[in-house]
Amino acid sequence: xxxTENWDQLTPDExxxxxxxxxxxxxxxxxxxxxxxxxxxxxxQMLKDVVELKKPERVPVAPNIGFYPAEYAGITAKEAMYxxxxxxxxxxxxxxxxxxDFLNSxxxxxxxxxxxxxxxxxxxxxxxxxxDNTPYQCVEKEYMKSDxxxxxxxxxxxxxxxYYLPRIFGALxxxxxxxxxxxxTELPFVGSTMIPVGLPDxxxxxxxxxxxxxxxxxxxxxxxxxxxxxxxxxxxPSTMAGFSKAPFDNIGDTMRGTxxxxxxxxxxxxxxxEAMDAMVPMLIEMGVGAANANxxxxxMIPIHKGADSFMSRDxxxxxxxxxxxxxxxxxxxxxxxxFVFVEGSYNQRIDLIADSKLPAGKSYWLFDKTDMVEVKKxxxxxxxxxxxxxxxxxxxxxxxxxxxxxxxLIENVAGDGGYILTAGAVIxxxxxxxxxxxxxxxxxxxxx
Amino acid sequence: MSEEKLIxxxxxxxxxxxxxxxxxxxxxxxxxxxxxxxxxxxMEIVGERFADxxxxxxxxxxxxEIMTQISEMAKDELKEGEGEExxxxxxxxxxxxxxxxxDIGKGIVNFNLDVNEFxxxxxxxDVKAEEFIKAIKEHKPDIVGMSxxxxxAFDSMKNTIEAIDKAGLRDQVKxxxxxxxxxxxxxxxxxxxxxxxxxxxxxxxxxxxxxx
Numbered sequence: 001x002x003x004t005e006n007w008d009q010l011t012p013d014e015x016x017x018x019x020x021x022x023x024x025x026x027x028x029x030x031x032x033x034x035x036x037x038x039x040x041x042x043x044x045q046m047l048k049d050v051v052e053l054k055k056p057e058r059v060p061v062a063p064n065i066g067f068y069p070a071e072y073a074g075i076t077a078k079e080a081m082y083x084x085x086x087x088x089x090x091x092x093x094x095x096x097x098x099x100x101d102f103l104n105s106x107x108x109x110x111x112x113x114x115x116x117x118x119x120x121x122x123x124x125x126x127x128x129x130x131x132d133n134t135p136y137q138c139v140e141k142e143y144m145k146s147d148x149x150x151x152x153x154x155x156x157x158x159x160x161x162x163y164y165l166p167r168i169f170g171a172l173x174x175x176x177x178x179x180x181x182x183x184x185t186e187l188p189f190v191g192s193t194m195i196p197v198g199l200p201d202x203x204x205x206x207x208x209x210x211x212x213x214x215x216x217x218x219x220x221x222x223x224x225x226x227x228x229x230x231x232x233x234x235x236x237p238s239t240m241a242g243f244s245k246a247p248f249d250n251i252g253d254t255m256r257g258t259x260x261x262x263x264x265x266x267x268x269x270x271x272x273x274e275a276m277d278a279m280v281p282m283l284i285e286m287g288v289g290a291a292n293a294n295x296x297x298x299x300m301i302p303i304h305k306g307a308d309s310f311m312s313r314d315x316x317x318x319x320x321x322x323x324x325x326x327x328x329x330x331x332x333x334x335x336x337x338x339f340v341f342v343e344g345s346y347n348q349r350i351d352l353i354a355d356s357k358l359p360a361g362k363s364y365w366l367f368d369k370t371d372m373v374e375v376k377k378x379x380x381x382x383x384x385x386x387x388x389x390x391x392x393x394x395x396x397x398x399x400x401x402x403x404x405x406x407x408x409l410i411e412n413v414a415g416d417g418g419y420i421l422t423a424g425a426v427i428x429x430x431x432x433x434x435x436x437x438x439x440x441x442x443x444x445x446x447x448x
Numbered sequence: 449m450s451e452e453k454l455i456x457x458x459x460x461x462x463x464x465x466x467x468x469x470x471x472x473x474x475x476x477x478x479x480x481x482x483x484x485x486x487x488x489x490x491m492e493i494v495g496e497r498f499a500d501x502x503x504x505x506x507x508x509x510x511x512x513e514i515m516t517q518i519s520e521m522a523k524d525e526l527k528e529g530e531g532e533e534x535x536x537x538x539x540x541x542x543x544x545x546x547x548x549x550x551d552i553g554k555g556i557v558n559f560n561l562d563v564n565e566f567x568x569x570x571x572x573x574d575v576k577a578e579e580f581i582k583a584i585k586e587h588k589p590d591i592v593g594m595s596x597x598x599x600x601a602f603d604s605m606k607n608t609i610e611a612i613d614k615a616g617l618r619d620q621v622k623x624x625x626x627x628x629x630x631x632x633x634x635x636x637x638x639x640x641x642x643x644x645x646x647x648x649x650x651x652x653x654x655x656x657x658x659x660x
């Protein structure tokens with residue numbers, strides 16, 4: 001699965017080069033002006049330079065933005081999720097007014113109508129459980145029961161179809177009646193497998209499933225138009241193709257829940273390991289698929305439960321890192337660039353990551369609260385990094401404080417290249433002059 | 449069978465062993481109250497190891513789970529509210545503020561306050577200002593703790609503290625805040641008295657205030 005005819009014959013380094021060649025060439029994008037095209041190519045090249053630990057002409061300044069454009073443009077978070085026209089107005093205005101070096105995609109906002117059609121129960125969002133100005137939040141529950149690990153491990157997709165999806169989507173609840181598709185191997189087996197599909201409630205669920213599909217198409221057309229226009233007019237490449245996850249988080253965040261996976265660490269550790277192993281190839285494929293589809297090497301992986309305060313160093317090395325490292329290596333093998341969003345702080349394990357099997361110059365790590373001087377000490381010359389401007393500073397600080405913070409950050413850790421300036425947390429609220437101050441300071445002090 | 453074995457099993461996260469010991473103690477005539485006292489001692493050890501950076505979230509959750517199961521075993525014998533009369537350092541009202549449903553951090557803080565002899569009343573998540581006010585009037589806490597994970601909750605904290613002030617209750621309580629994005633700036637912005645970066649700091653702040 002690649003982007004050239006001879007993909008299987010290429011080495012990981014060649015795949016990496018091919019992906020960037022195609023990304024920087026920006027084929028298929030019809031730029032509004034020559035300037036926009038040149039800017040796009042220049043900024044895409046900046047990303048490549050950073051990943052390869054070189055110095056671009058200055059420190060790139062990237063958005064790490066959630067729902068803030070809604071507030072900025074005077075619409076509610078709910079309107080952003082339900083009214084694609086208002087979404088476009090707000091996100092385009094934001095991109096025009098804030099001079100980031102890369103695209104701030106509106107895809108992250110998601111589609112209220114889509115989730116409503118599915119009766120999505122795993123999240124609350126504005127218009128469905130949170131107030132109109134509060135972004136979506138995950139409702140942690142035991143969506144996979146403690147005795148269902150083997151069902152998942154033996155047949156992940158079948159498990160998702162018949163157990164997991166019926167729990168997280170009310171509209172697909174009848175899918176628990178479906179037979180595994182793997183039964184369909186001989187003529188006499190076809191009929192019995194198809195019977196549940198004919199049941200009235202199952203039929204109705206498929207109807208809703210199809211309507212949800214139509215809504216998803218409507219949504220992605222809107223997103224494509226909005227992001228496409230920004231890219232074409234302003235020449236801003238995106239820093240991410242799509243997502244993947246660390247196996248431990250994938251099970252802990254939205255299948256077992258935090259409490260349950262932590263009990264499982266004592267009660268059934270072997271099952272966690274088996275489930276994580278089953279997940280590794282799927283998570284690699286998920287990232288590679290997104291990179292292929294969007295002609296962008298960067299696969300964003302937000303990481304959660306490996307943080308300092310969540311588990312010990314020993315547990316990090318036992319439960320969290322090995323399977324995650326396999327996902328990272330698998331992505332790199334396919335020429336992708338893992339873009340790891342390191343949420344929380346990782347002061348007590350940054351050395352372990354630095355000393356891992358990951359090859360140098362093939363990944364980018366965005367830090368939240370980890371001590372950046374330590375990051376520089378351990379990651380310098382190995383992995384590109386950035387982040388750390390506190391979300392709170394962009395809401396409650398002053399222009400002087402922001403400027404000072406950015407200046408210190410750049411002076412302390414950006415000197416050797418391989419660095420991107422950006423916020424350490426996803427920005428849902430801010431003061432416009434403070435966000436401008438971050439961007440301006442980055443460009444002012446970031447010249448190499 | 450011995451108290452020491454029970455305490456050790458809980459502190460070392462040996463779930464089956466701990467439950468077996470607890471049952472054996474009950475069977476041999478140890479009172480439910482004494483059994484729960486032993487569990488408390490074990491929880492204090494877990495709390496100490498957490499403060500020392502030896503234990504983390506999995507250990508707090510596992511210890512809490514063992515404790516819940518043992519309470520369940522002893523519940524017939526335990527009278528309503530028993531064990532509540534013991535001397536407490538102070539009463540703390542906790543809640544994740546309006547608009548935010550994250551509860552893991554708050555749970556850890558509650559655990560640590562509890563093993564450090566504070567009475568904790570948890571109002572849960574997405575707690576509106578009026579719910580804080582109602583609970584302050586009802587429970588008369590010494591301290592109110594507010595938690596959040598989202599940056600949109602900065603304004604919730606600020607508004608909640610303003611509402612407590614307007615209700616004329618601000619000088620009756622000390623207010624501490626916590627959560628991943630909290631720092632000096634947010635503390636000042638919200639109008640809280642202090643903030644802590646983790647569950648250990650929450651205890652030191654609370655202890656300091658109770659000594660004042």
